Amino acid sequence: NAGVTQTPKFQVLKTGQSMTLQCAQDMNHEYMSWYRQDPGMGLRLIHYSVGAGITDQGEVPNGYNVSRSTTEDFPLRLLSAAPSQTSVYFCASRLTSGGVTGNTIYFGEGSWLTVV
Amino acid sequence: GENVEQHPSTLSVQEGDSAVIKCTYSDSASNYFPWYKQELGKRPQLIIDIRSNVGEKKDQRIAVTLNKTAKHFSLHITETQPEDSAVYFCAASRDYSSASKIIFGSGTRLSIRP
Numbered sequence: 001n002a003g004v005t006q007t008p009k010f011q012v013l014k015t016g017q018s019m020t021l022q023c024a025q026d027m028n029h030e031y032m033s034w035y036r037q038d039p040g041m042g043l044r045l046i047h048y049s050v051g052a053g054i055t056d057q058g059e060v061p062n063g064y065n066v067s068r069s070t071t072e073d074f075p076l077r078l079l080s081a082a083p084s085q086t087s088v089y090f091c092a093s094r095l096t097s098g099g100v101t102g103n104t105i106y107f108g109e110g111s112w113l114t115v116v
Numbered sequence: 117g118e119n120v121e122q123h124p125s126t127l128s129v130q131e132g133d134s135a136v137i138k139c140t141y142s143d144s145a146s147n148y149f150p151w152y153k154q155e156l157g158k159r160p161q162l163i164i165d166i167r168s169n170v171g172e173k174k175d176q177r178i179a180v181t182l183n184k185t186a187k188h189f190s191l192h193i194t195e196t197q198p199e200d201s202a203v204y205f206c207a208a209s210r211d212y213s214s215a216s217k218i219i220f221g222s223g224t225r226l227s228i229r230p
Binding site for chain 1: 122125148150152158159160161162165205207209216217218219220221222223
């Protein structure tokens with residue numbers, strides 16, 4: 001298993017540009033989510049999904065869109081990038097159907113995004 | 117909405133001493149509380165977790181305690197070593213539920229002094 005795979009790892013955007021951060025997992029996890037990590041702010045939840053076709057907002061959803069057309073993929077879209085969106089982005093997934101390891105959250109390696 | 121508060125934000129301890137990090141949560145329906153360790157430039161990784169039907173859990177030098185009544189839980193690291201230096205995050209969620217979003221605390225940067 002590759003686990004949780006995020007691309008790209010590094011990206012520089014100009015203000016107003018759009019882009020998509022890709023996230024894929026091969027563990028058949030129902031739950032997928034996106035977090036952003038800023039210095040001193042911890043991991044803040046942007047959007048999450050508990051299954052294909054279901055998405056919901058987290059703590060800081062403004063400026064971001066998501067969709068979940070398959071169990072494996074959960075892309076994060078920035079429609080019009082702003083300097084305030086400069087951050088490290090982590091995709092994470094887990095099972096929600098129980099089991100000994102059902103609650104373990106697996107993170108991708110992170111995507112470093114700079115908006116200038 | 118749900119909130120997880122974590123203290124302190126930074127912690128420096130002498131090698132060999134103990135370190136304690138505390139978290140409080142607001143959602144009384146939360147029943148799963150993991151702790152993650154993040155080394156510089158890497159992804160967070162699970163180090164220990166606890167469910168609400170258990171008051172304490174230990175794994176070698178690491179232990180977590182939970183007080184459901186007060187809605188707080190703590191991470192205890194004994195006999196600290198240089199490799200314990202990292203950022204630690206607590207989190208809270210509802211277990212096996214469609215409302216299963218995971219909310220993290222703001223993190224504690226732990227430094228171990230030689």
